[in-house]
Amino acid sequence: DTEVTQTPKHLVMGMTNKKSLKCEQHMGHRAMYWYKQKAKKPPELMFVYSYEKLSINESVPSRFSPECPNSSLLNLHLHALQPEDSALYLCASSPMRVAGPQETQYFGPGTRLLVL
Amino acid sequence: AQSVTQLGSHVSVSEGALVLLRCNYSSSVPPYLFWYVQYPNQGLQLLLKYTSAATLVKGINGFEAEFKKSETSFHLTKPSAHMSDAAEYFCAVSEDYGGSQGNLIFGKGTKLSVKP
Numbered sequence: 001d002t003e004v005t006q007t008p009k010h011l012v013m014g015m016t017n018k019k020s021l022k023c024e025q026h027m028g029h030r031a032m033y034w035y036k037q038k039a040k041k042p043p044e045l046m047f048v049y050s051y052e053k054l055s056i057n058e059s060v061p062s063r064f065s066p067e068c069p070n071s072s073l074l075n076l077h078l079h080a081l082q083p084e085d086s087a088l089y090l091c092a093s094s095p096m097r098v099a100g101p102q103e104t105q106y107f108g109p110g111t112r113l114l115v116l
Numbered sequence: 117a118q119s120v121t122q123l124g125s126h127v128s129v130s131e132g133a134l135v136l137l138r139c140n141y142s143s144s145v146p147p148y149l150f151w152y153v154q155y156p157n158q159g160l161q162l163l164l165k166y167t168s169a170a171t172l173v174k175g176i177n178g179f180e181a182e183f184k185k186s187e188t189s190f191h192l193t194k195p196s197a198h199m200s201d202a203a204e205y206f207c208a209v210s211e212d213y214g215g216s217q218g219n220l221i222f223g224k225g226t227k228l229s230v231k232p
Contacts, residue, residue: 004159006159040225041224041225042206042222042223042224042225043160043206043220043222044222045219045220048219056219090159090160092160101148101210101211101219102148102165102167102210104150104162104165105162105220106162107152107159107160107161108159109158109159110158110159112157
């Protein structure tokens, strides 16, 4: 299994809703990432988990709440989002076999979120 | 801080022509550089990466890139374009947080169009 899966593929939610995005990998990777990608823009890092612990939070608003229940699963809980949060949310993972920035990140297909 | 600049937000080539996508980096330390491709409504797929082992890096789908320290460049090339190469291409540098994994800093992307 060499892929990162994300569910749902599409999500429409109101500003008062609570929803969650799910990301899963079975490659034994120990680092997992959430990125946000607005239309016609590059991905921007939101969170990084290393060994199931949050290691990087790029000053993301608290209406986004990440969770890493185990080494294969990464969630992003959404609450009280704004229309400007509409974007493609990408999950990625990397092995962490070698410490440092040279490792490849493997991306999932993303969840396209629309906030009304 | 490290960064990458992609010259040309849109490149158009004819099928069978040379593909050249430009990327220049800014880094005070030896960089780790990546090229990713994103097809419409999909996640990112790694094409190739530079980790200082060799200056000419061969990737998937016939792409290659050459690291030139004197020019601070890591341009992506393919000798003969196919229609299936039409996509968005991102150059990225991996920033070392001083921990155990890196943070990908993406360029703004170059959209490649291939004309029949």
